[in-house]
Amino acid sequence: MKDKSRGEIICELAKKKITGKTLCHIGCGTGEITKEFSKLAKKIIAIEIEEDKAKDAKKLNYACETEIVYGDAYEYLKNLNTKPDTFYFWAGFRPKVGGMQWWLESVIKLFGEFAPDVMFGISLSKHNGHYVDGIPLQLNSAKIIQKIYGGNILSGEYLEGGELVPFGLFRINLKDIKINEKMSVSKSWKLSYKTVQEYIESSPTANFQKYYTDRLGQKNEL
Ligand SMILES: C[S@@+](CC[C@H](N)C(=O)[O-])C[C@H]1O[C@@H](n2cnc3c(N)ncnc32)[C@H](O)[C@@H]1O
Secondary structure, X not given: OOOOOXXXXXXXXXXXXXXXXXXXXXXXXXXXXXXXHHOOOOEEXXXXXXXXXXXXXXXXXXXXXXXXXXXXXXXXXXXXXXXXXXXXXXXEOOOOOOEHHHHHHHHHHHHHHHXXXXXXXXXXXXXXXXXXXXXXXXXXXXXXXXXXXXXXXXXXXXEEOOEEEEEEEEEEEOOXXXXXXXXXXXXXXXXXHHHHHHHHHHOOOOOHHHHHHHHHHHHOOO
């Protein structure tokens, strides 16, 4: 496992959920991870909200049928005719809008009846602000989601800039979902999508995700 890229590690951890499947990559960035997925998947729909990144992603060659979409994934998914087998997103740690829990609940809302697999990347890097006071924020968030809904947390390591970087994957199949009512305290259901949309319209810039989650977090006292 030791000399692999992040994309290769995700493919290794989730091989069965990607191979021969229709995969929806929410937030595909510049497409490198999508490219790795395309070596196994049957078809990919990859959506990116930052225009420059989406443009770069469109320039890459993919090994399977791949559609790169520039836009907000939630808006796009609301009208999607295909039913993806698997969703992947490396989302933020916040439990509310734009974070892992919100995305999981959005996929449940939109595609729950088709029971897709949902997977989230978890940064375990000690750099880049993913740890605060020794606490891995995304891992913590995944553990909270796991208490509410179930699912598995897997881990691996990838090589970046000559360094081994730990990375995790939170995986859940929506047919196995168990809702622990006492733990299910998410306010996200109460936030209207309009709030998110308003923010998206006002700040379509770089560093989008951080601003997006921070601003929405502040606005909603999260
Ligand atoms: C942490 S990056 C991950 C990029 C890539 N998947 C990877 O693993 O390298 C998250 C990406 O999601 C995008 N994003 C955030 N919210 C989004 C939304 N609502 N719709 C589409 N893309 C979104 C961000 O612009 C960013 O490129």
